[in-house]
Amino acid sequence: MLTLYGSTTSPYVRRLRIWLANTQHDFVNLKIYEQPDREKLILLNPSMKVPFLIDQQEGSSQTVLDSRAIFHYLSEKLGRPKLSWDQENQLTLIDAVNDSLVQMFLLAQSGIKADENLLFFKLQKERVNAVLIELDELASLGLFKSWNYPAMCLFSLIDWIEFRSLHNLKGLTELLAFHENNAQRIEVTATDPRK
Numbered sequence: 507m508l509t510l511y512g513s514t515t516s517p518y519v520r521r522l523r524i525w526l527a528n529t530q531h532d533f534v535n536l537k538i539y540e541q542p543d544r545e546k547l548i549l550l551n552p553s554m555k556v557p558f559l560i561d562q563q564e565g566s567s568q569t570v571l572d573s574r575a576i577f578h579y580l581s582e583k584l585g586r587p588k589l590s591w592d593q594e595n596q597l598t599l600i601d602a603v604n605d606s607l608v609q610m611f612l613l614a615q616s617g618i619k620a621d622e623n624l625l626f627f628k629l630q631k632e633r634v635n636a637v638l639i640e641l642d643e644l645a646s647l648g649l650f651k652s653w654n655y656p657a658m659c660l661f662s663l664i665d666w667i668e669f670r671s672l673h674n675l676k677g678l679t680e681l682l683a684f685h686e687n688n689a690q691r692i693e694v695t696a697t698d699p700r701k
């Protein structure tokens with residue numbers, strides 16, 4: 507039995523929920539910033555992040571932490587195709603934006619205002635801008651035309667940016683078109699964080 511632990515708003519969790527749409531699994535929705543779910547979280551995953559997976563079978567149990575590790579673990583277990591190195595790089599780019607925006611979101615939630623004169627904010631802004639331009643370029647080359655795992659990760663990122671109003675995507679026309687073209691998929695609407 508596969509149990510995916512996460513939250514309905516996390517883009518890292520959503521990519522896996524979309525990818526696992528046709529694979530039998532349980533999903534446990536944790537409120538990771540609230541007690542008592544933080545108590546469960548610290549016991550199951552001391553990094554206190556989501557997603558993580560617990561695979562229980564006949565007396566043995568394997569925990570897998572981090573979305574990329576879960577993807578590799580399940581790809582092997584379910585006999586799904588491996589990613590190419592270029593696709594691994596696409597994931598790294600998507601994760602770089604995701605990570606920067608998660609940190610900036612948590613700072614905003616903590617009442618800290620983004621100030622571009624401060625090194626931390628300058629670095630995140632530069633990274634987010636550069637990577638989104640690169641992803642827009644890759645999309646223009648047709649790299650996210652197939653609905654594969656990198657495309658699901660990209661969709662989850664773009665949709666989360668829109669949902670939380672984290673960045674102005676105006677001008678990134680390929681990314682906006684990619685978002686629009688995939689927004690009505692069943693597994694996408696079924697995992698919409700706005701619901």
Ligand SMILES: N[C@@H](CCC(=O)N[C@@H](CS)C(=O)NCC(=O)O)C(=O)O
Pocket residue numbers: 515516517518538554555556557571572573574608
């Ligand atoms: N590298 C991790 C990143 C996961 C991550 O940052 N998850 C966020 C939710 S979107 C989280 O759990 N944050 C909790 C925290 O930073 O305290 C992965 O790919 O799974």
